[in-house]
Amino acid sequence: MRRYLYLLVGGLGTVVAGLLGWYAADKLLDRNGQAVARAEPPDKQAMITESRKTALVTASSLVSPAVVSVSVIGERQVAASPFMDPFWAPLFPPIYRTERVVSLGSGFIISADGYVLTNEHVIHEGDSIVITLPDGRSYKAEMVGASERLDIALLKVKASGLPAVKFGNSDNLAPGEWAIAIGNPVGYLLEDLEPTVTVGVISATGRTIRGEEGGRVYRNMIQTDAAVNPGNSGGPLVNADGEVIGMNTFIFSKSGGSEGLGFAIPSNTLVKCVEELKRYGKVREAFLPISVQNITRDLAEALDYPGFSGVAVVSSRDDRLKPEDIIVEANGRPIRIVGDWEDITYFMTPGERVRVKVFRKGQYLDIELVAQEVKETGIKTSLGLEVAPLTPELAEKYGLAESSGLVIVNVQKGSFAERMGLERGDVILNVNGITPESVEEFERAVESRKGLLEMVVSRKGSRFYISYRY
The missing domain is CATH 2.30.42.10 (PDZ domain)
Known part of the structure; x- marks a missing residue:
């Protein structure tokens, strides 16, 4: 009997020990013996949510608060002939009327004290400019300065503590790396003010695009297949680190919408232009006092030039360069054709220096040129x-x-x-x-x-x- 009692007590001890072990596992004890909550396994939904926070999501979230809608109201003179028949148009002066122009575009804040960048064509001929942040705040913007040739405009609003972007180095871009286009392609058609984010890659750099006759010539542009639509003009192009590497400017399209051919002004051009506009209210333009032409086979033979690329100096008002010199490199960049030379010289400021390597009578020489300001007194x-x-x-x-x-x-x-x-x-x-x-x-x-x-x-x-x- 006593033996069975031992077995019963032992069995009860085992059960009690198991129950205590279960309780301790469920309610862990602290050093004072107080029960604490057991660590729960990771929530599956939280894990999925965290996995969505890719580099692209993070980069977009860094820049989006500083992307603004730009609303422009202006007036322009419109000519109309009093006769429908064009035969009579040269004989009678046209009738002019004032037309109200409303346009919408994008922009982005570059400093907490209210400087905003956008395209010049977005605010062209605008009399009233208003920017609206994603959080709903609106400000009337004043023009600091603009360059129609570069298609860049700098605005200023009276505010402080604004979200601002950070610029990256557009000279270090590699085709194939991620590119994020942010902007407001449909203006106020959407009820909320959050900017639209589209993703693609850097398709190419250093593109030169000529507009229609009399239009702008865009040089050294970034090409991307990130969707850029009407209304995106002036918005930022961003890399995976959340840095602005360009400003979305135009697209090639037959349909009017994105077809994977978007172009952006490089961030290094933007930074250089902002410095000029802040300091002078305009972009001081400068040039190198030489003219060049492409190398031909006959010209290369006549000058005993062993290469097949480069540009020949036709005339020079700088004593350091001579006619028939052949420029093969500028600022470390190979010069193959006139277009390469124009990419280097299309946006220069007074006093800017350009290091060139030239071929002259069998020798290669390193020469430094200094840009001269264009005097324009009308x-x-x-x-x-x-x-x-x-x-x-x-x-x-x-x-x-x-x-x-x-x-x-x-x-x-x-x-x-x-x-x-x-x-x-x-x-x-x-x-x-x-x-x-x-x-x-x-x-x-x-x-x-x-x-x-x-x-x-x-x-x-x-x-x-x-x-x-x-």
């Missing part, structure tokens, strides 16, 4: 435009093929000249049968025929005729 005329005599510097700046004439350096908004369709960079070759070489001669030519103005104008190398009755 004189106002009665038509509401400012003109200056054509100089080599102005010819270089505007890419002019003409060797003489008066260059239009400014057209006042709403002026008679604007209604005629004259633009900055046009060269006036003839006015009412007179070839003007000074502002005085220009004014005399304008007054020589009351009520009729006939002009021959050169624009980007193409000449056209204007006949205007008033």
